Amino acid sequence: MGVVDGIKQRVGKWVLERSMKDGIDLRKLRFLPDSVTMPLKRDGLDPLPEMAVVRREEPVKKLATMFGKGIWLVSGYDEARAALADGSSYSNDIGQFVSQEGRSDEEQIGGLGMTDPPLHTALRRYLTPEFTMRRLARLEPEIERVVNERLDAMEAAGPEVDLVKEFAFPVPFQVICELLGLPVEDRDRFFELGVARFDLSQGGVGVFGAAAHSREFLIKAVAAQRAEPGDGLIGGLLKEHGDQLDDLTLGGIADGVFLGGYETSASMLALGAYLLAENPDAMKMLREDEVGSAAVDRVVEELLRHLTVVQLAFLRFAKVDVELGGQQIKAGDAVGISLLGANRDPAMAGEHPDSFDPHREPTRHLAFGHGLHRCVGAELARMELRIALRALARRFPDLTVTSPRADLDFRKLSAVYGVEALPVHLYGAHDRVRV
Numbered sequence: 001m002g003v004v005d006g007i008k009q010r011v012g013k014w015v016l017e018r019s020m021k022d023g024i025d026l027r028k029l030r031f032l033p034d035s036v037t038m039p040l041k042r043d044g045l046d047p048l049p050e051m052a053v054v055r056r057e058e059p060v061k062k063l064a065t066m067f068g069k070g071i072w073l074v075s076g077y078d079e080a081r082a083a084l085a086d087g088s089s090y091s092n093d094i095g096q097f098v099s100q101e102g103r104s105d106e107e108q109i110g111g112l113g114m115t116d117p118p119l120h121t122a123l124r125r126y127l128t129p130e131f132t133m134r135r136l137a138r139l140e141p142e143i144e145r146v147v148n149e150r151l152d153a154m155e156a157a158g159p160e161v162d163l164v165k166e167f168a169f170p171v172p173f174q175v176i177c178e179l180l181g182l183p184v185e186d187r188d189r190f191f192e193l194g195v196a197r198f199d200l201s202q203g204g205v206g207v208f209g210a211a212a213h214s215r216e217f218l219i220k221a222v223a224a225q226r227a228e229p230g231d232g233l234i235g236g237l238l239k240e241h242g243d244q245l246d247d248l249t250l251g252g253i254a255d256g257v258f259l260g261g262y263e264t265s266a267s268m269l270a271l272g273a274y275l276l277a278e279n280p281d282a283m284k285m286l287r288e289d290e291v292g293s294a295a296v297d298r299v300v301e302e303l304l305r306h307l308t309v310v311q312l313a314f315l316r317f318a319k320v321d322v323e324l325g326g327q328q329i330k331a332g333d334a335v336g337i338s339l340l341g342a343n344r345d346p347a348m349a350g351e352h353p354d355s356f357d358p359h360r361e362p363t364r365h366l367a368f369g370h371g372l373h374r375c376v377g378a379e380l381a382r383m384e385l386r387i388a389l390r391a392l393a394r395r396f397p398d399l400t401v402t403s404p405r406a407d408l409d410f411r412k413l414s415a416v417y418g419v420e421a422l423p424v425h426l427y428g429a430h431d432r433v434r435v
């Protein structure tokens with residue numbers, strides 16, 4: 001999906017290029033206005049208090065005007081849902097705003113989340129058959145195997161471990177490798193490239209060149225399977241459409257799947273485990289009920305709503321003048337849709353939208369987006385979360401986070417919210433600080 005590349009890297013580049021063209025060097029501007037960064041900031045797991053005020057007073061709000069174009073924030077649920085559903089008024093194609101000249105093929109801006117029909121329709125048509133319940137059922141035993149392997153490894157390394165490093169990242173990594181059909185012997189190398197790509201310590205964009213290297217790795221994996229297609233998504237697409245898809249295009253599709261599914265699922269597992277450790281009631285529901293039960297589904301859906309790790313949808317650009325929530329958005333304006341704001345809107349979530357309530361009646365949350373670009377991996381993500389979090393709750397029912405919330409290193413200004421490390425005691429060190 002490219003949420004990380006997309007919003008942080010590419011939009012960053014886009015803004016920089018546009019501003020340089022206009023003779024403004026944004027690199028000299030050390031601070032962006034608070035109104036623009038507010039939707040990406042949180043207080044622990046909650047939006048900043050300003051979000052509720054903005055949503056109540058102006059659910060569609062113009063934050064700034066840059067280069068003559070409006071930049072809007074949509075934070076109301078109904079308005080967010082309407083904008084996400086309106087594929088004819090908005091474009092996701094950032095390429096039309098950024099010159100592609102001088103970029104190598106690997107650098108061309110693309111990916112499902114940043115394309116419009118008819119290209120989007122064509123790309124998505126390739127992918128959806130790989131995500132049917134029947135295809136996903138193939139992955140279920142593998143997810144169970146990977147989860148149990150990680151739980152065993154944690155048990156061996158415990159009683160104190162970093163749950164992000166030992167569980168939250170390795171589980172979705174192995175699941176996506178299996179989904180794509182990457183040979184086991186190549187995975188360590190790919191894992192290293194993935195780590196470098198999501199290492200945000202280097203100014204928020206990952207280690208230089210890491211994105212190109214992991215994309216290159218996938219392009220080579222496609223080339224290697226062309227003669228003998230494997231069982232996974234790459235092999236499936238080669239068998240069905242090998243004559244229409246060259247290595248670069250198929251490598252790009254695989255990379256989009258990797259980007260879309262890896263960091264998002266890892267963040268949900270880490271922050272989900274954190275919330276569960278604080279909520280014995282939710283822990284009990286997971287422990288005592290089976291995967292497939294209403295109780296397990298309910299906990300996972302409420303985790304998805306409450307955490308909304310994809311805080312902001314891909315930027316939308318108005319193709320025509322359009323009215324939204326009583327505001328007039330002009331053609332060419334950029335629209336940021338706060339999925340977090342929408343999912344905490346009382347209009348959808350009811351009276352206590354900011355509380356985590358595992359018994360909450362199912363909601364129509366937007367954690368996976370809505371409309372044309374709705375997450376293609378949503379059912380896989382759900383399956384993974386249900387299996388992994390339930391198994392964690394059963395194996396370590398007294399799991400305790402050993403750092404107070406204030407000491408945890410939550411991501412700053414990242415389109416995908418997460419935590420860098422989660423120190424836990426597997427058997428509950430009750431004498432330790434819990435906040």
Ligand code: HEM
Pocket residue numbers: 001084112113114124176179256257258260261262264265268309310312313314315339366367368369370372373374375376377378380381382
């Ligand atoms: C809990 C985990 C996940 C969350 C919260 C999540 C969230 C999202 C959201 C909000 C969007 C829509 C963005 C927009 O409309 O602007 C999206 C799109 C997408 N996601 Fe996910 N996702 C998750 C897991 C996955 C997985 C496991 C995969 C694949 C293996 C995946 C692949 C994609 C792709 C390819 C798109 C682009 C779809 C399109 O533009 O048509 N995601 N995801």
